[in-house]
Amino acid sequence: MRNTCLINAKGINKYFGAFQVLADVDLEVHKGEAVGIVGPNGAGKTTLFGVLAGALDPSSGDIQLGGNSILKHDSARRCRLGIARTHQIPRPFLGMSVFENVMVAANFGSGRKLTKTKIECLAIDALEKAGMTAIANRPATSLGLLDRKRLELARALATSPDILLLDEIGGGLTEAELQQLVSLILELKQDGITVVWIEHILHALLKVIDRLVCMDSGQVIAQGLPKEVMADKQVMQAYLGSEVAQ
Numbered sequence: 001m002r003n004t005c006l007i008n009a010k011g012i013n014k015y016f017g018a019f020q021v022l023a024d025v026d027l028e029v030h031k032g033e034a035v036g037i038v039g040p041n042g043a044g045k046t047t048l049f050g051v052l053a054g055a056l057d058p059s060s061g062d063i064q065l066g067g068n069s070i071l072k073h074d075s076a077r078r079c080r081l082g083i084a085r086t087h088q089i090p091r092p093f094l095g096m097s098v099f100e101n102v103m104v105a106a107n108f109g110s111g112r113k114l115t116k117t118k119i120e121c122l123a124i125d126a127l128e129k130a131g132m133t134a135i136a137n138r139p140a141t142s143l144g145l146l147d148r149k150r151l152e153l154a155r156a157l158a159t160s161p162d163i164l165l166l167d168e169i170g171g172g173l174t175e176a177e178l179q180q181l182v183s184l185i186l187e188l189k190q191d192g193i194t195v196v197w198i199e200h201i202l203h204a205l206l207k208v209i210d211r212l213v214c215m216d217s218g219q220v221i222a223q224g225l226p227k228e229v230m231a232d233k234q235v236m237q238a239y240l241g242s243e244v245a246q
């Protein structure tokens, strides 16, 4: 199962003006695995997600999904092909309720015409998984940061993703909430969803991932088994001076 390459990003470079943010990044993610991405602030992790999800065009390189290039597909098309993403800074539709936000995602992400009942089922299921059923009717504007993060996850789940890109979804959660999040992500993995998770909270990340990738200054500096990557000299050096919650 883990031999099937789902996402294959090759030779990704990204410049903002003259500033190179990604430098020849290769990333393979196999079907069914959970991959963690760590690295100091500014390493290029979120930019890499932007490039994978289609929010940003790479300056060069290719991204394949299931063996086919998706470079020319915009983020909406990539979402319909099964790539869902949560944002580090949540971006709900503020004029809508929690439920409406998730309904939009369920409708939009499916890539085919669904009945209203089916869309509602997808939305209810996603809200349940994200632990938001009790506040489904609240306006999105009334949510605090943690609930906005949950809503990000619910919206991503409602699109019925094959691959879930999670961007620092654990930040700001209590230890108990982190445990719930870990259990949920393990469940999603069990359900066959491939997970790529950028996270600074290592002890949570390490409970979920099969493989770890460490980035620094726009480059992948190590990847492999989590324990080996964390013991890598270059990785430890990259973290010197930055606080890593273990």
Ligand SMILES: Nc1ncnc2c1ncn2[C@@H]1O[C@H](COP(=O)(O)OP(=O)(O)OP(=O)(O)O)[C@@H](O)[C@H]1O
Pocket: 016, 019, 021, 039, 040, 041, 042, 043, 044, 045, 046, 047, 048, 088
């Ligand atoms: N739109 C942009 N224009 C110019 N520079 C940008 C832009 N977006 C990101 N950057 C810069 O690119 C670098 C990488 O940013 P990115 O957000 O990808 O890092 P990161 O590894 O996700 O960091 P963090 O852990 O703090 O979220 C940073 O120096 C950032 O300031």
